[in-house]
Amino acid sequence: xxxxxxTSRRRRRPSGGASSWGIVAAPLTWVIVFFVTPVIMIAIxxxxxxxxxxxxxxxxxxxxxxxxxxxxxxxxxxxNPLGSGLFxxxxxxxxxxxxxSLVLAYPIAYLLAMLAGKRKYTLxxxxxxxxxxxxxxxxxxxxxxxxxxxxxxxxxxxxxxxLNGPIPWLFNSSFSIYLVLSYVWVPFVALPIxxxxxxxxxxxxEASSDLGASRWKIFRTVxxxxxxxxxxxxxxxxxxxxxxxxxxxxxxxxxxxxMFGSAIQSxxxxxxxxxxxxxxxxxxxxxxxxxxxxxxRYLNVRSVAG
Amino acid sequence: MNMAASRSGRGALWVAFWLLVVFLYAPILILIIFSFNDxxxxxxxxxxxxxxxxxxxxxxxxxxxALKTSAWIAAGASAVxxxxxxxxxxxxxxxxxxxxxxxxxxxxxPLVVPLVVxxxxxxxxxxxxxxxxxxxxxxxxxxxxxxxxxxxxxxxRLDRIPVALEEAGRDLGANWWTTFRTITFxxxxxAVLSAYxxxxxxxxxxxxxASFIAGSTTTFPVYVYSQLRxxxxxxxxxxxxxxVLVVSTIVVSLAEIVRARADRALDSVxxxxxxxxxEVVGVEV
Numbered sequence: 197x198x199x200x201x202x203t204s205r206r207r208r209r210p211s212g213g214a215s216s217w218g219i220v221a222a223p224l225t226w227v228i229v230f231f232v233t234p235v236i237m238i239a240i241x242x243x244x245x246x247x248x249x250x251x252x253x254x255x256x257x258x259x260x261x262x263x264x265x266x267x268x269x270x271x272x273x274x275x276n277p278l279g280s281g282l283f284x285x286x287x288x289x290x291x292x293x294x295x296x297s298l299v300l301a302y303p304i305a306y307l308l309a310m311l312a313g314k315r316k317y318t319l320x321x322x323x324x325x326x327x328x329x330x331x332x333x334x335x336x337x338x339x340x341x342x343x344x345x346x347x348x349x350x351x352x353x354x355x356x357x358x359l360n361g362p363i364p365w366l367f368n369s370s371f372s373i374y375l376v377l378s379y380v381w382v383p384f385v386a387l388p389i390x391x392x393x394x395x396x397x398x399x400x401x402e403a404s405s406d407l408g409a410s411r412w413k414i415f416r417t418v419x420x421x422x423x424x425x426x427x428x429x430x431x432x433x434x435x436x437x438x439x440x441x442x443x444x445x446x447x448x449x450x451x452x453x454x455m456f457g458s459a460i461q462s463x464x465x466x467x468x469x470x471x472x473x474x475x476x477x478x479x480x481x482x483x484x485x486x487x488x489x490x491x492x493r494y495l496n497v498r499s500v501a502g
Numbered sequence: 503m504n505m506a507a508s509r510s511g512r513g514a515l516w517v518a519f520w521l522l523v524v525f526l527y528a529p530i531l532i533l534i535i536f537s538f539n540d541x542x543x544x545x546x547x548x549x550x551x552x553x554x555x556x557x558x559x560x561x562x563x564x565x566x567x568a569l570k571t572s573a574w575i576a577a578g579a580s581a582v583x584x585x586x587x588x589x590x591x592x593x594x595x596x597x598x599x600x601x602x603x604x605x606x607x608x609x610x611x612p613l614v615v616p617l618v619v620x621x622x623x624x625x626x627x628x629x630x631x632x633x634x635x636x637x638x639x640x641x642x643x644x645x646x647x648x649x650x651x652x653x654x655x656x657x658x659r660l661d662r663i664p665v666a667l668e669e670a671g672r673d674l675g676a677n678w679w680t681t682f683r684t685i686t687f688x689x690x691x692x693a694v695l696s697a698y699x700x701x702x703x704x705x706x707x708x709x710x711x712a713s714f715i716a717g718s719t720t721t722f723p724v725y726v727y728s729q730l731r732x733x734x735x736x737x738x739x740x741x742x743x744x745x746v747l748v749v750s751t752i753v754v755s756l757a758e759i760v761r762a763r764a765d766r767a768l769d770s771v772x773x774x775x776x777x778x779x780x781e782v783v784g785v786e787v
Contacts, residue, residue, distance in 0.1 A: 222586055223587070223589060226646070227608050227646065230646055232608065300525075307516065328750070330707045330743075337529035337532070339730065345543055347545055347546065379526070411507065411511070437616055437617065440617060441616075442710075465713075474626065480619050481619055
């Protein structure tokens with residue numbers, strides 16, 4: 197849990213013992229061999245520098261896989277964020293989901309950090325626990341609720357009888373994708389916002405009040421701006437995993453739930469067009485890198501550690 | 503005057519809080535309730551209370567085997583993750599060395615790479631090496647995903663353990679290893695336990711990597727995913743889901759409570775550590 201009142205820490209280098217590089221050797225090697233290397237490999241593979249892994253591989257240096265998907269109206273269709281390209285569809289999904297999660301989480305984080313007193317950590321725990329339980333089973337729970345023969349529809353149609361048939365937009369729709377993904381991410385977004393709000397010096401609020409600002413003005417001109425790092429961190433930490441998301445959209449989104457992540461996944465599992473899939477995967481890496489270059493300074497990863 | 507919200511504002515925020523709690527827990531509770539409904543479909547009408555689905559689930563070899571496979575993989579992955587996270591956290595929290603920024607960047611980078619990318623990357627790596635897909639590749643991948651979370655759980659705790667305690671140990675003649683074993687590790691243990699449990703949950707629940715590099719291994723998420731894609735799933739699924747959700751909720755809550763208790767205990771240690779060194783030595787931890 198986040199802690200208050202960190203006293204000044206003395207970070208003196210301990211005398212003796214293993215060297216710093218000695219103690220990071222094992223974890224660092226693991227990450228370099230099994231994470232950095234494979235990411236570099238897909239980059240090389242996507243331009244034909246490696247081949248022979250799948251039947252359709254191009255065996256010479258080429259930009260064909262990249263050109264194919266960036267120009268294809270199905271996969272990307274150029275730089276048209278409102279177009280039908282799957283990449284942009286995923287970007288739109290990530291934006292909506294991140295924004296919805298923020299709107300739902302902010303008031304709660306505000307309440308807990310500023311007004312809940314001693315109970316705040318317990319109440320925060322109540323919000324966060326669902327996030328730490330099975331993702332897939334929570335998606336299953338929503339399927340049970342939303343599907344045409346599910347709990348909500350059978351309740352309204354058979355038990356209460358106010359409807360003649362299942363609500364069409366409740367399942368296998370954009371609505372169900374946004375709903376379930378926001379549901380999954382709300383607790384995670386609440387954390388960094390809570391941490392930044394908790395770190396705000398109360399004297400600032402008192403000073404603003406003494407100078408005659410109303411509560412709303414204090415919020416708008418002091419609290420909200422000071423909490424922006426947490427808001428941005430929350431946004432980015434939902435946005436990034438959601439761009440590559442294919443499991444949830446497939447399970448609750450029906451045919452419309454085919455996303456950019458699904459395209460990557462099926463290029464590998466069905467299409468046997470691995471270099472094409474690798475180019476798309478690398479494109480996601482670049483997208484993330486651009487986001488981090490813009491917003492990276494707001495990301496204090498420790499603020500999500502809890 | 504309370505600067506953060508008016509009386510009515512506070513009321514509205516509390517209503518929002520409890521609505522969010524309902525939003526977060528209702529789907530899980532409804533699933534649990536309907537796992538006792540004596541009906542093939544998980545829906546109304548309520549046809550009576552039954553524990554039939556639980557009996558059927560306990561007799562379903564495929565589900566049990568998938569659960570067991572996942573438990574083993576998660577146990578292995580979280581053991582490796584924790585073992586790597588402890589030295590990594592010590593380096594990040596206690597040491598200053600050339601290239602530290604880069605090292606921490608590498609160690610935490612998996613946090614910001616979409617899992618579908620990691621899945622494809624590992625698929626290509628293991629294919630290239632001719633390494634057979636199975637539990638081992640899953641463990642390797644799960645360690646990569648869980649490591650940043652484990653490090654971010656252990657580092658804040660390490661930051662709070664006064665270096666003075668370790669220095670006192672060394673001043674009294676203990677070597678690096680003895681100091682770690684008798685002073686640092688006991689104080690760190692709650693965070694290590696949390697890190698282990700978080701890694702376990704991450705691995706136990708992991709489906710995206712598994713969909714690329716599981717080979718023919720059927721982990722529990724792989725099984726659930728295959729069931730969910732069928733038009734009608736097994737009627738035992740809600741029962742299985744209920745058991746797993748309840749157990750994981752209890753385990754995670756307990757771990758968090760233990761960690762919060764231990765944090766409060768550290769508050770007193772921290773206060774004492776600010777006193778002159780002679781008193782520090784006498785602290786029982």
